[in-house]
Amino acid sequence: MNHLDEMTCLLYLERQLDRARAQEVSAHTQDCAACRTLMRALERESRLLTRAMLEEEEPLPARLAKFQERAKRSLQWIWGVAFGLAATGAYALYTGYIEPWQQQLEQAGFGGTSLLGLLVFQGAFWKGWQSMVTLLEVIALLTLAGFGAVLFRRRIRRGSALALVLAGFCAALVLPAPVLASETRRGENIAVSHDETVKGDIFLMGNRVRVDGTVDGDVFIFSHDANVTGHVTGDVIAFAHTLRIGGQVDGNIRAAVNTLTVTGSVGKNALTFADYANLDPTGKIGGSVTAFVESLNVDGKLGRDMLIFSKHLGISGTVGGGIQAKGGTFSIGATGEVDGPVRFEGEVAPEVSPGAKLASPVEYKKWEHKRSYRDSGYYIWQVIWSAAYILFGLVLFALMPEFSQEAVKSAEQYGAAAGLGVLVGFGLPIAAVIACFTVVGLFIGVSTFFLWYGALYFGQVIVGALVGQWIMGRTSELWPLIGRMAVGFIVLRLCTMIPHVGFWVKYGAAFWGIGAISLAVYRRLQPVIAPGMPSPPPLPPNTTVGGVQPA
Amino acid sequence: MSAPGTTIPTEAITRAKAGDAEAWGELYREYAPAIFRFCRRALPTREDAEDATTEIFMKLRDKLVQYDQSRSFSAWLYKVAANHCWDTLRRRKIRQDKETEDVDKVPLEHPDANQLERLIEQRTSEEVRKALDKLGGRARMALVMRYYSDMSYDEIADALGVRRAFVGVVLLRARHELRQALERTSALAAGGTS
Numbered sequence: 001m002n003h004l005d006e007m008t009c010l011l012y013l014e015r016q017l018d019r020a021r022a023q024e025v026s027a028h029t030q031d032c033a034a035c036r037t038l039m040r041a042l043e044r045e046s047r048l049l050t051r052a053m054l055e056e057e058e059p060l061p062a063r064l065a066k067f068q069e070r071a072k073r074s075l076q077w078i079w080g081v082a083f084g085l086a087a088t089g090a091y092a093l094y095t096g097y098i099e100p101w102q103q104q105l106e107q108a109g110f111g112g113t114s115l116l117g118l119l120v121f122q123g124a125f126w127k128g129w130q131s132m133v134t135l136l137e138v139i140a141l142l143t144l145a146g147f148g149a150v151l152f153r154r155r156i157r158r159g160s161a162l163a164l165v166l167a168g169f170c171a172a173l174v175l176p177a178p179v180l181a182s183e184t185r186r187g188e189n190i191a192v193s194h195d196e197t198v199k200g201d202i203f204l205m206g207n208r209v210r211v212d213g214t215v216d217g218d219v220f221i222f223s224h225d226a227n228v229t230g231h232v233t234g235d236v237i238a239f240a241h242t243l244r245i246g247g248q249v250d251g252n253i254r255a256a257v258n259t260l261t262v263t264g265s266v267g268k269n270a271l272t273f274a275d276y277a278n279l280d281p282t283g284k285i286g287g288s289v290t291a292f293v294e295s296l297n298v299d300g301k302l303g304r305d306m307l308i309f310s311k312h313l314g315i316s317g318t319v320g321g322g323i324q325a326k327g328g329t330f331s332i333g334a335t336g337e338v339d340g341p342v343r344f345e346g347e348v349a350p351e352v353s354p355g356a357k358l359a360s361p362v363e364y365k366k367w368e369h370k371r372s373y374r375d376s377g378y379y380i381w382q383v384i385w386s387a388a389y390i391l392f393g394l395v396l397f398a399l400m401p402e403f404s405q406e407a408v409k410s411a412e413q414y415g416a417a418a419g420l421g422v423l424v425g426f427g428l429p430i431a432a433v434i435a436c437f438t439v440v441g442l443f444i445g446v447s448t449f450f451l452w453y454g455a456l457y458f459g460q461v462i463v464g465a466l467v468g469q470w471i472m473g474r475t476s477e478l479w480p481l482i483g484r485m486a487v488g489f490i491v492l493r494l495c496t497m498i499p500h501v502g503f504w505v506k507y508g509a510a511f512w513g514i515g516a517i518s519l520a521v522y523r524r525l526q527p528v529i530a531p532g533m534p535s536p537p538p539l540p541p542n543t544t545v546g547g548v549q550p551a
Numbered sequence: 552m553s554a555p556g557t558t559i560p561t562e563a564i565t566r567a568k569a570g571d572a573e574a575w576g577e578l579y580r581e582y583a584p585a586i587f588r589f590c591r592r593a594l595p596t597r598e599d600a601e602d603a604t605t606e607i608f609m610k611l612r613d614k615l616v617q618y619d620q621s622r623s624f625s626a627w628l629y630k631v632a633a634n635h636c637w638d639t640l641r642r643r644k645i646r647q648d649k650e651t652e653d654v655d656k657v658p659l660e661h662p663d664a665n666q667l668e669r670l671i672e673q674r675t676s677e678e679v680r681k682a683l684d685k686l687g688g689r690a691r692m693a694l695v696m697r698y699y700s701d702m703s704y705d706e707i708a709d710a711l712g713v714r715r716a717f718v719g720v721v722l723l724r725a726r727h728e729l730r731q732a733l734e735r736t737s738a739l740a741a742g743g744t745s
Contacts, residue, residue: 003661010726011719014697016704037664045671045726046698052679053592053699060584061597064604 004028004035009042063477190223192230201234209240211247218251229264245283252287262300269304279317288321305340315356322359326367332356386493390486393461397485401478403520404462408481410523411466411516420522421459421515428452452514459513460506464489466516564624568615575615579608582625586632592683592695593636607635629700633692633710640688670730670737682732690725697722 004012004025011017012025029036183202190206192198196213201220204211209223211230218234226240228247235251236243241258250267253260259276262283269287275294279285283300288307295312298319305321313325316333322340330344334355342362344350350362397404411417429452435445468484471491475481492509496502560581566574586607590600611631618627683691689711696702696710708715 005660006662007719007723010723014704014719014722016719034661034664037668038661041664041667041671045667048671048674048676048679049694049698049729052676052683053588053695055676055680056584056588057677057680058588058591058597060587061601063601064583064587 003032004038006038006042009035009039013039013042013046194230235268253285281317330362332358332362382493382497386490389457389461389464389493390489392457393464393485393489394482396458396461397465397478397482403524404465405476405478405481406520406523407462407513407516408465408469410519411462411512413516413519414512417515417519418512419515420518421511421513423515424518425452425456425511425514428455455514455517456510459510459515459517460492461485461489462513462516463509464492467491560624561620564615564618564620568618575612582628583608585625586628589629589632589695589699590636592680592699593633593692594639595684599639603632603636603639607632610635625700626702626706629696629702630706630710633696633700633702633706637692637710640692667730670733674733678733678736679729682729682736685732685735686725686728689721690728693718693721694725694729 008017008021008025012022015022017025029039183198183200184205185202186205188206189208189210190204191210192202192204192213192215194212198213198215198217201217202215203220203222204226205222207224209221209226211219211226211228211232214231214233216233219228219232219236219238221236221238221240221243223238223240224242226238226243228236228243228245228249230247232247232249232251236245236249236253236255238253238255238257240255243255243257243260245253245260245262245266246264248265248267252268253262253266253270253272255271256273258274259278260272260274261278261280262270262285263280264282265284265286267286269289270285271290273292277291277293277296279289279298279300279302281299284303285300286303288304289298289302290307291310293308293310295314296308296310297314297316298306299317301318301320303320306319306323306325308323308325308327310325310327311329313327313330314333315323315331315336315338317335318337318339320339323338323342323344325343326345328346329348330346330350332338332342332350332352334353336353337357339359341360342358343365344362345365345367347367349364349366352358352362429449432445432449432452435448465481465485465488468486468488468491469475469481471487472484475484492505496506496509498505560577563574563577563581567578583604587600587604590603590607591597594600594603611628614631618624683694686694693707693711696707702710704715704718707718707721711718711721713721
């Protein structure tokens with residue numbers, strides 16, 4: 001007699017055979033003991049499998065029991081409160097810091113643009129962006145992308161979300177279609193000769209750079225000594241040791257240099273980060289000057305206003321607008337002339353020659369180095385900042401619960417976290433600056449810097465959570481951890497208010513936190529060797545097909 | 552449906568579909584343990600199972616309005632869970648693709664029933680679960696779908712993306728893999744005690 005094969009037996013038991021075949025199998029098993037035994041064994045195997053799988057040897061984890069709460073009580077209101085607080089914080093920040101600055105800038109003749117817009121989007125680093133977006137548009141774009149990612153988080157996988165964000169960044173980069181230089185010249189001594197005319201932008205990289213001819217576009221200079229004696233119809237953007245503008249620049253000057261000297265004429269504005277900057281008697285700048293310098297002397301003619309942060313500022317020439325200055329010393333010589341209001345905030349009272357022609361007397365405000373601890377506003381701001389930090393931490397902990405917990409655990413490795421914190425805390429901004437100097441890495445550099453800046457804050461939140469755990473005990477659950485973070489952060493914040501010590505506490509915590517975050521990121525990037533096997537249940541049930549197994 | 556509670560909370564489902572958070576909480580309390588166990592059997596680690604349970608219920612909450620109440624709620628729930636777990640395994644590329652749909656190569660022998668009986672006779676549930684953990688993704692997934700959540704061959708075929716006729720083959724091969732794992736465990740135990 002031919003026996004039934006195992007497949008047929010299984011399909012028969014599972015009622016997957018058609019009626020005719022099932023009847024055949026049934027008839028066969030009436031007569032064949034071997035096939036009957038096989039059927040019985042397979043059936044017992046099925047029962048064994050079902051029993052083994054249905055046994056509840058592991059209760060539902062506490063973490064999952066919490067989902068009931070999440071499901072029962074929608075947390076929409078928390079987000080409402082969070083956004084409300086965030087809006088309040090943003091408003092406080094705007095009215096407390098940004099608006100006064102904006103007003104000062106407007107008074108100094110930089111109306112119509114924000115400080116950030118002035119320094120960032122109209123600065124040399126963002127050449128080509130200036131016609132595109134404002135900072136607010138970028139923030140709005142990213143916020144929109146963030147909201148989109150949150151809204152569709154259940155429909156898109158994590159990789160897709162990341163891709164979406166990256167695509168958003170890429171789109172933001174592509175949309176402005178940045179202005180590119182049409183020509184690049186490299187060498188020891190580079191020159192645009194006297195009789196030469198360059199159409200379009202030009203990059204000049206060399207030890208010595210001269211522009212004696214005409215450039216019908218922008219000039220980008222990376223050099224030790226640079227001299228512009230010719231005619232530039234666009235802007236001059238320079239990273240150099242010494243930059244001398246002896247010719248005619250119709251656009252703006254944007255320079256990060258050691259020494260800047262203007263003996264020629266500049267049609268629009270000048271923005272400079274320099275040790276020494278001079279507007280010689282023959283020099284002329286049609287627009288405004290924004291300068292972060294050690295020493296600035298204005299002996300020539302300036303069309304509009306000045307916003308200056310300097311150690312020494314001297315005016316012997318003519319300023320068509322007002323002056324807003326902060327720094328060490330300020331003097332106006334006998335030949336000096338200022339047609340607008342002059343405000344100076346510094347350590348020493350300004351020296352104004354009796355012969356100087358001023359539209360109004362200099363307004364002087366002595367610099368206050370220390371914030372008054374008696375000022376109630378100080379404490380209000382401390383509360384606002386603490387709330388903002390806790391809110392920031394709450395959002396990050398809620399968005400990245402596992403990563404946050406890993407970072408807090410990493411912070412407990414004091415040596416590694418502190419060491420890595422110093423390394424990353426100092427190394428990352430340096431790397432960002434280096435990236436910025438390479439035009440290709442500009443976006444990466446700026447992004448890295450913002451990332452670092454954000455990590456400084458997140459780091460304090462992480463250390464706050466650790467301090468909270470010291471006080472209230474460890475926890476591995478999210479909301480208790482957030483509670484500990486809030487308590488710990490308040491304690492940390494109080495420590496930062498201690499005179500003389502507070503500064504070190506604040507930045508020590510920030511760098512420690514950065515180290516912990518870096519450690520957590522590092523661990524995440526480590527490849528997983530193999531998925532771990534689940535641990536055996538604590539009490540084996542000892543059940544068998546035949547009943548309870550004898551001990 | 553064998554795993555979760557036998558009573559189907561129709562009223563709770565209706566209320567949950569209408570957006571009643573309390574009713575959704577009831578459904579969660581009723582079914583979360585069973586779904587967690589399903590995930591625990593189907594996925595490699597406890598952490599995976601925990602994450603998957605949360606994600607499955609998030610999906611379910613979104614999809615609840617699509618649920619047709621004339622059909623079994625738990626069957627629908629297990630279908631979502633099975634798809635999610637299989638997706639998880641597939642994404643990690645730990646799915647076992649060594650099996651083919653070549654039905655001709657299915658072993659059609661008649662095994663020694665007594666030997667099979669001996670093999671399973673003294674096995675504890677714990678031993679079986681340990682052996683299950685050693686199986687490939689597809690084999691384990693198939694056994695869990697069939698013998699834990701009592702899914703039909705059609706549903707299993709749909710979840711695994713195979714032809715219905717091939718489901719029996721997958722299940723039989725999975726049983727063979729399981730027997731080999733149990734035999735290895737026995738051999739190890741015998742070696743350890745000798």
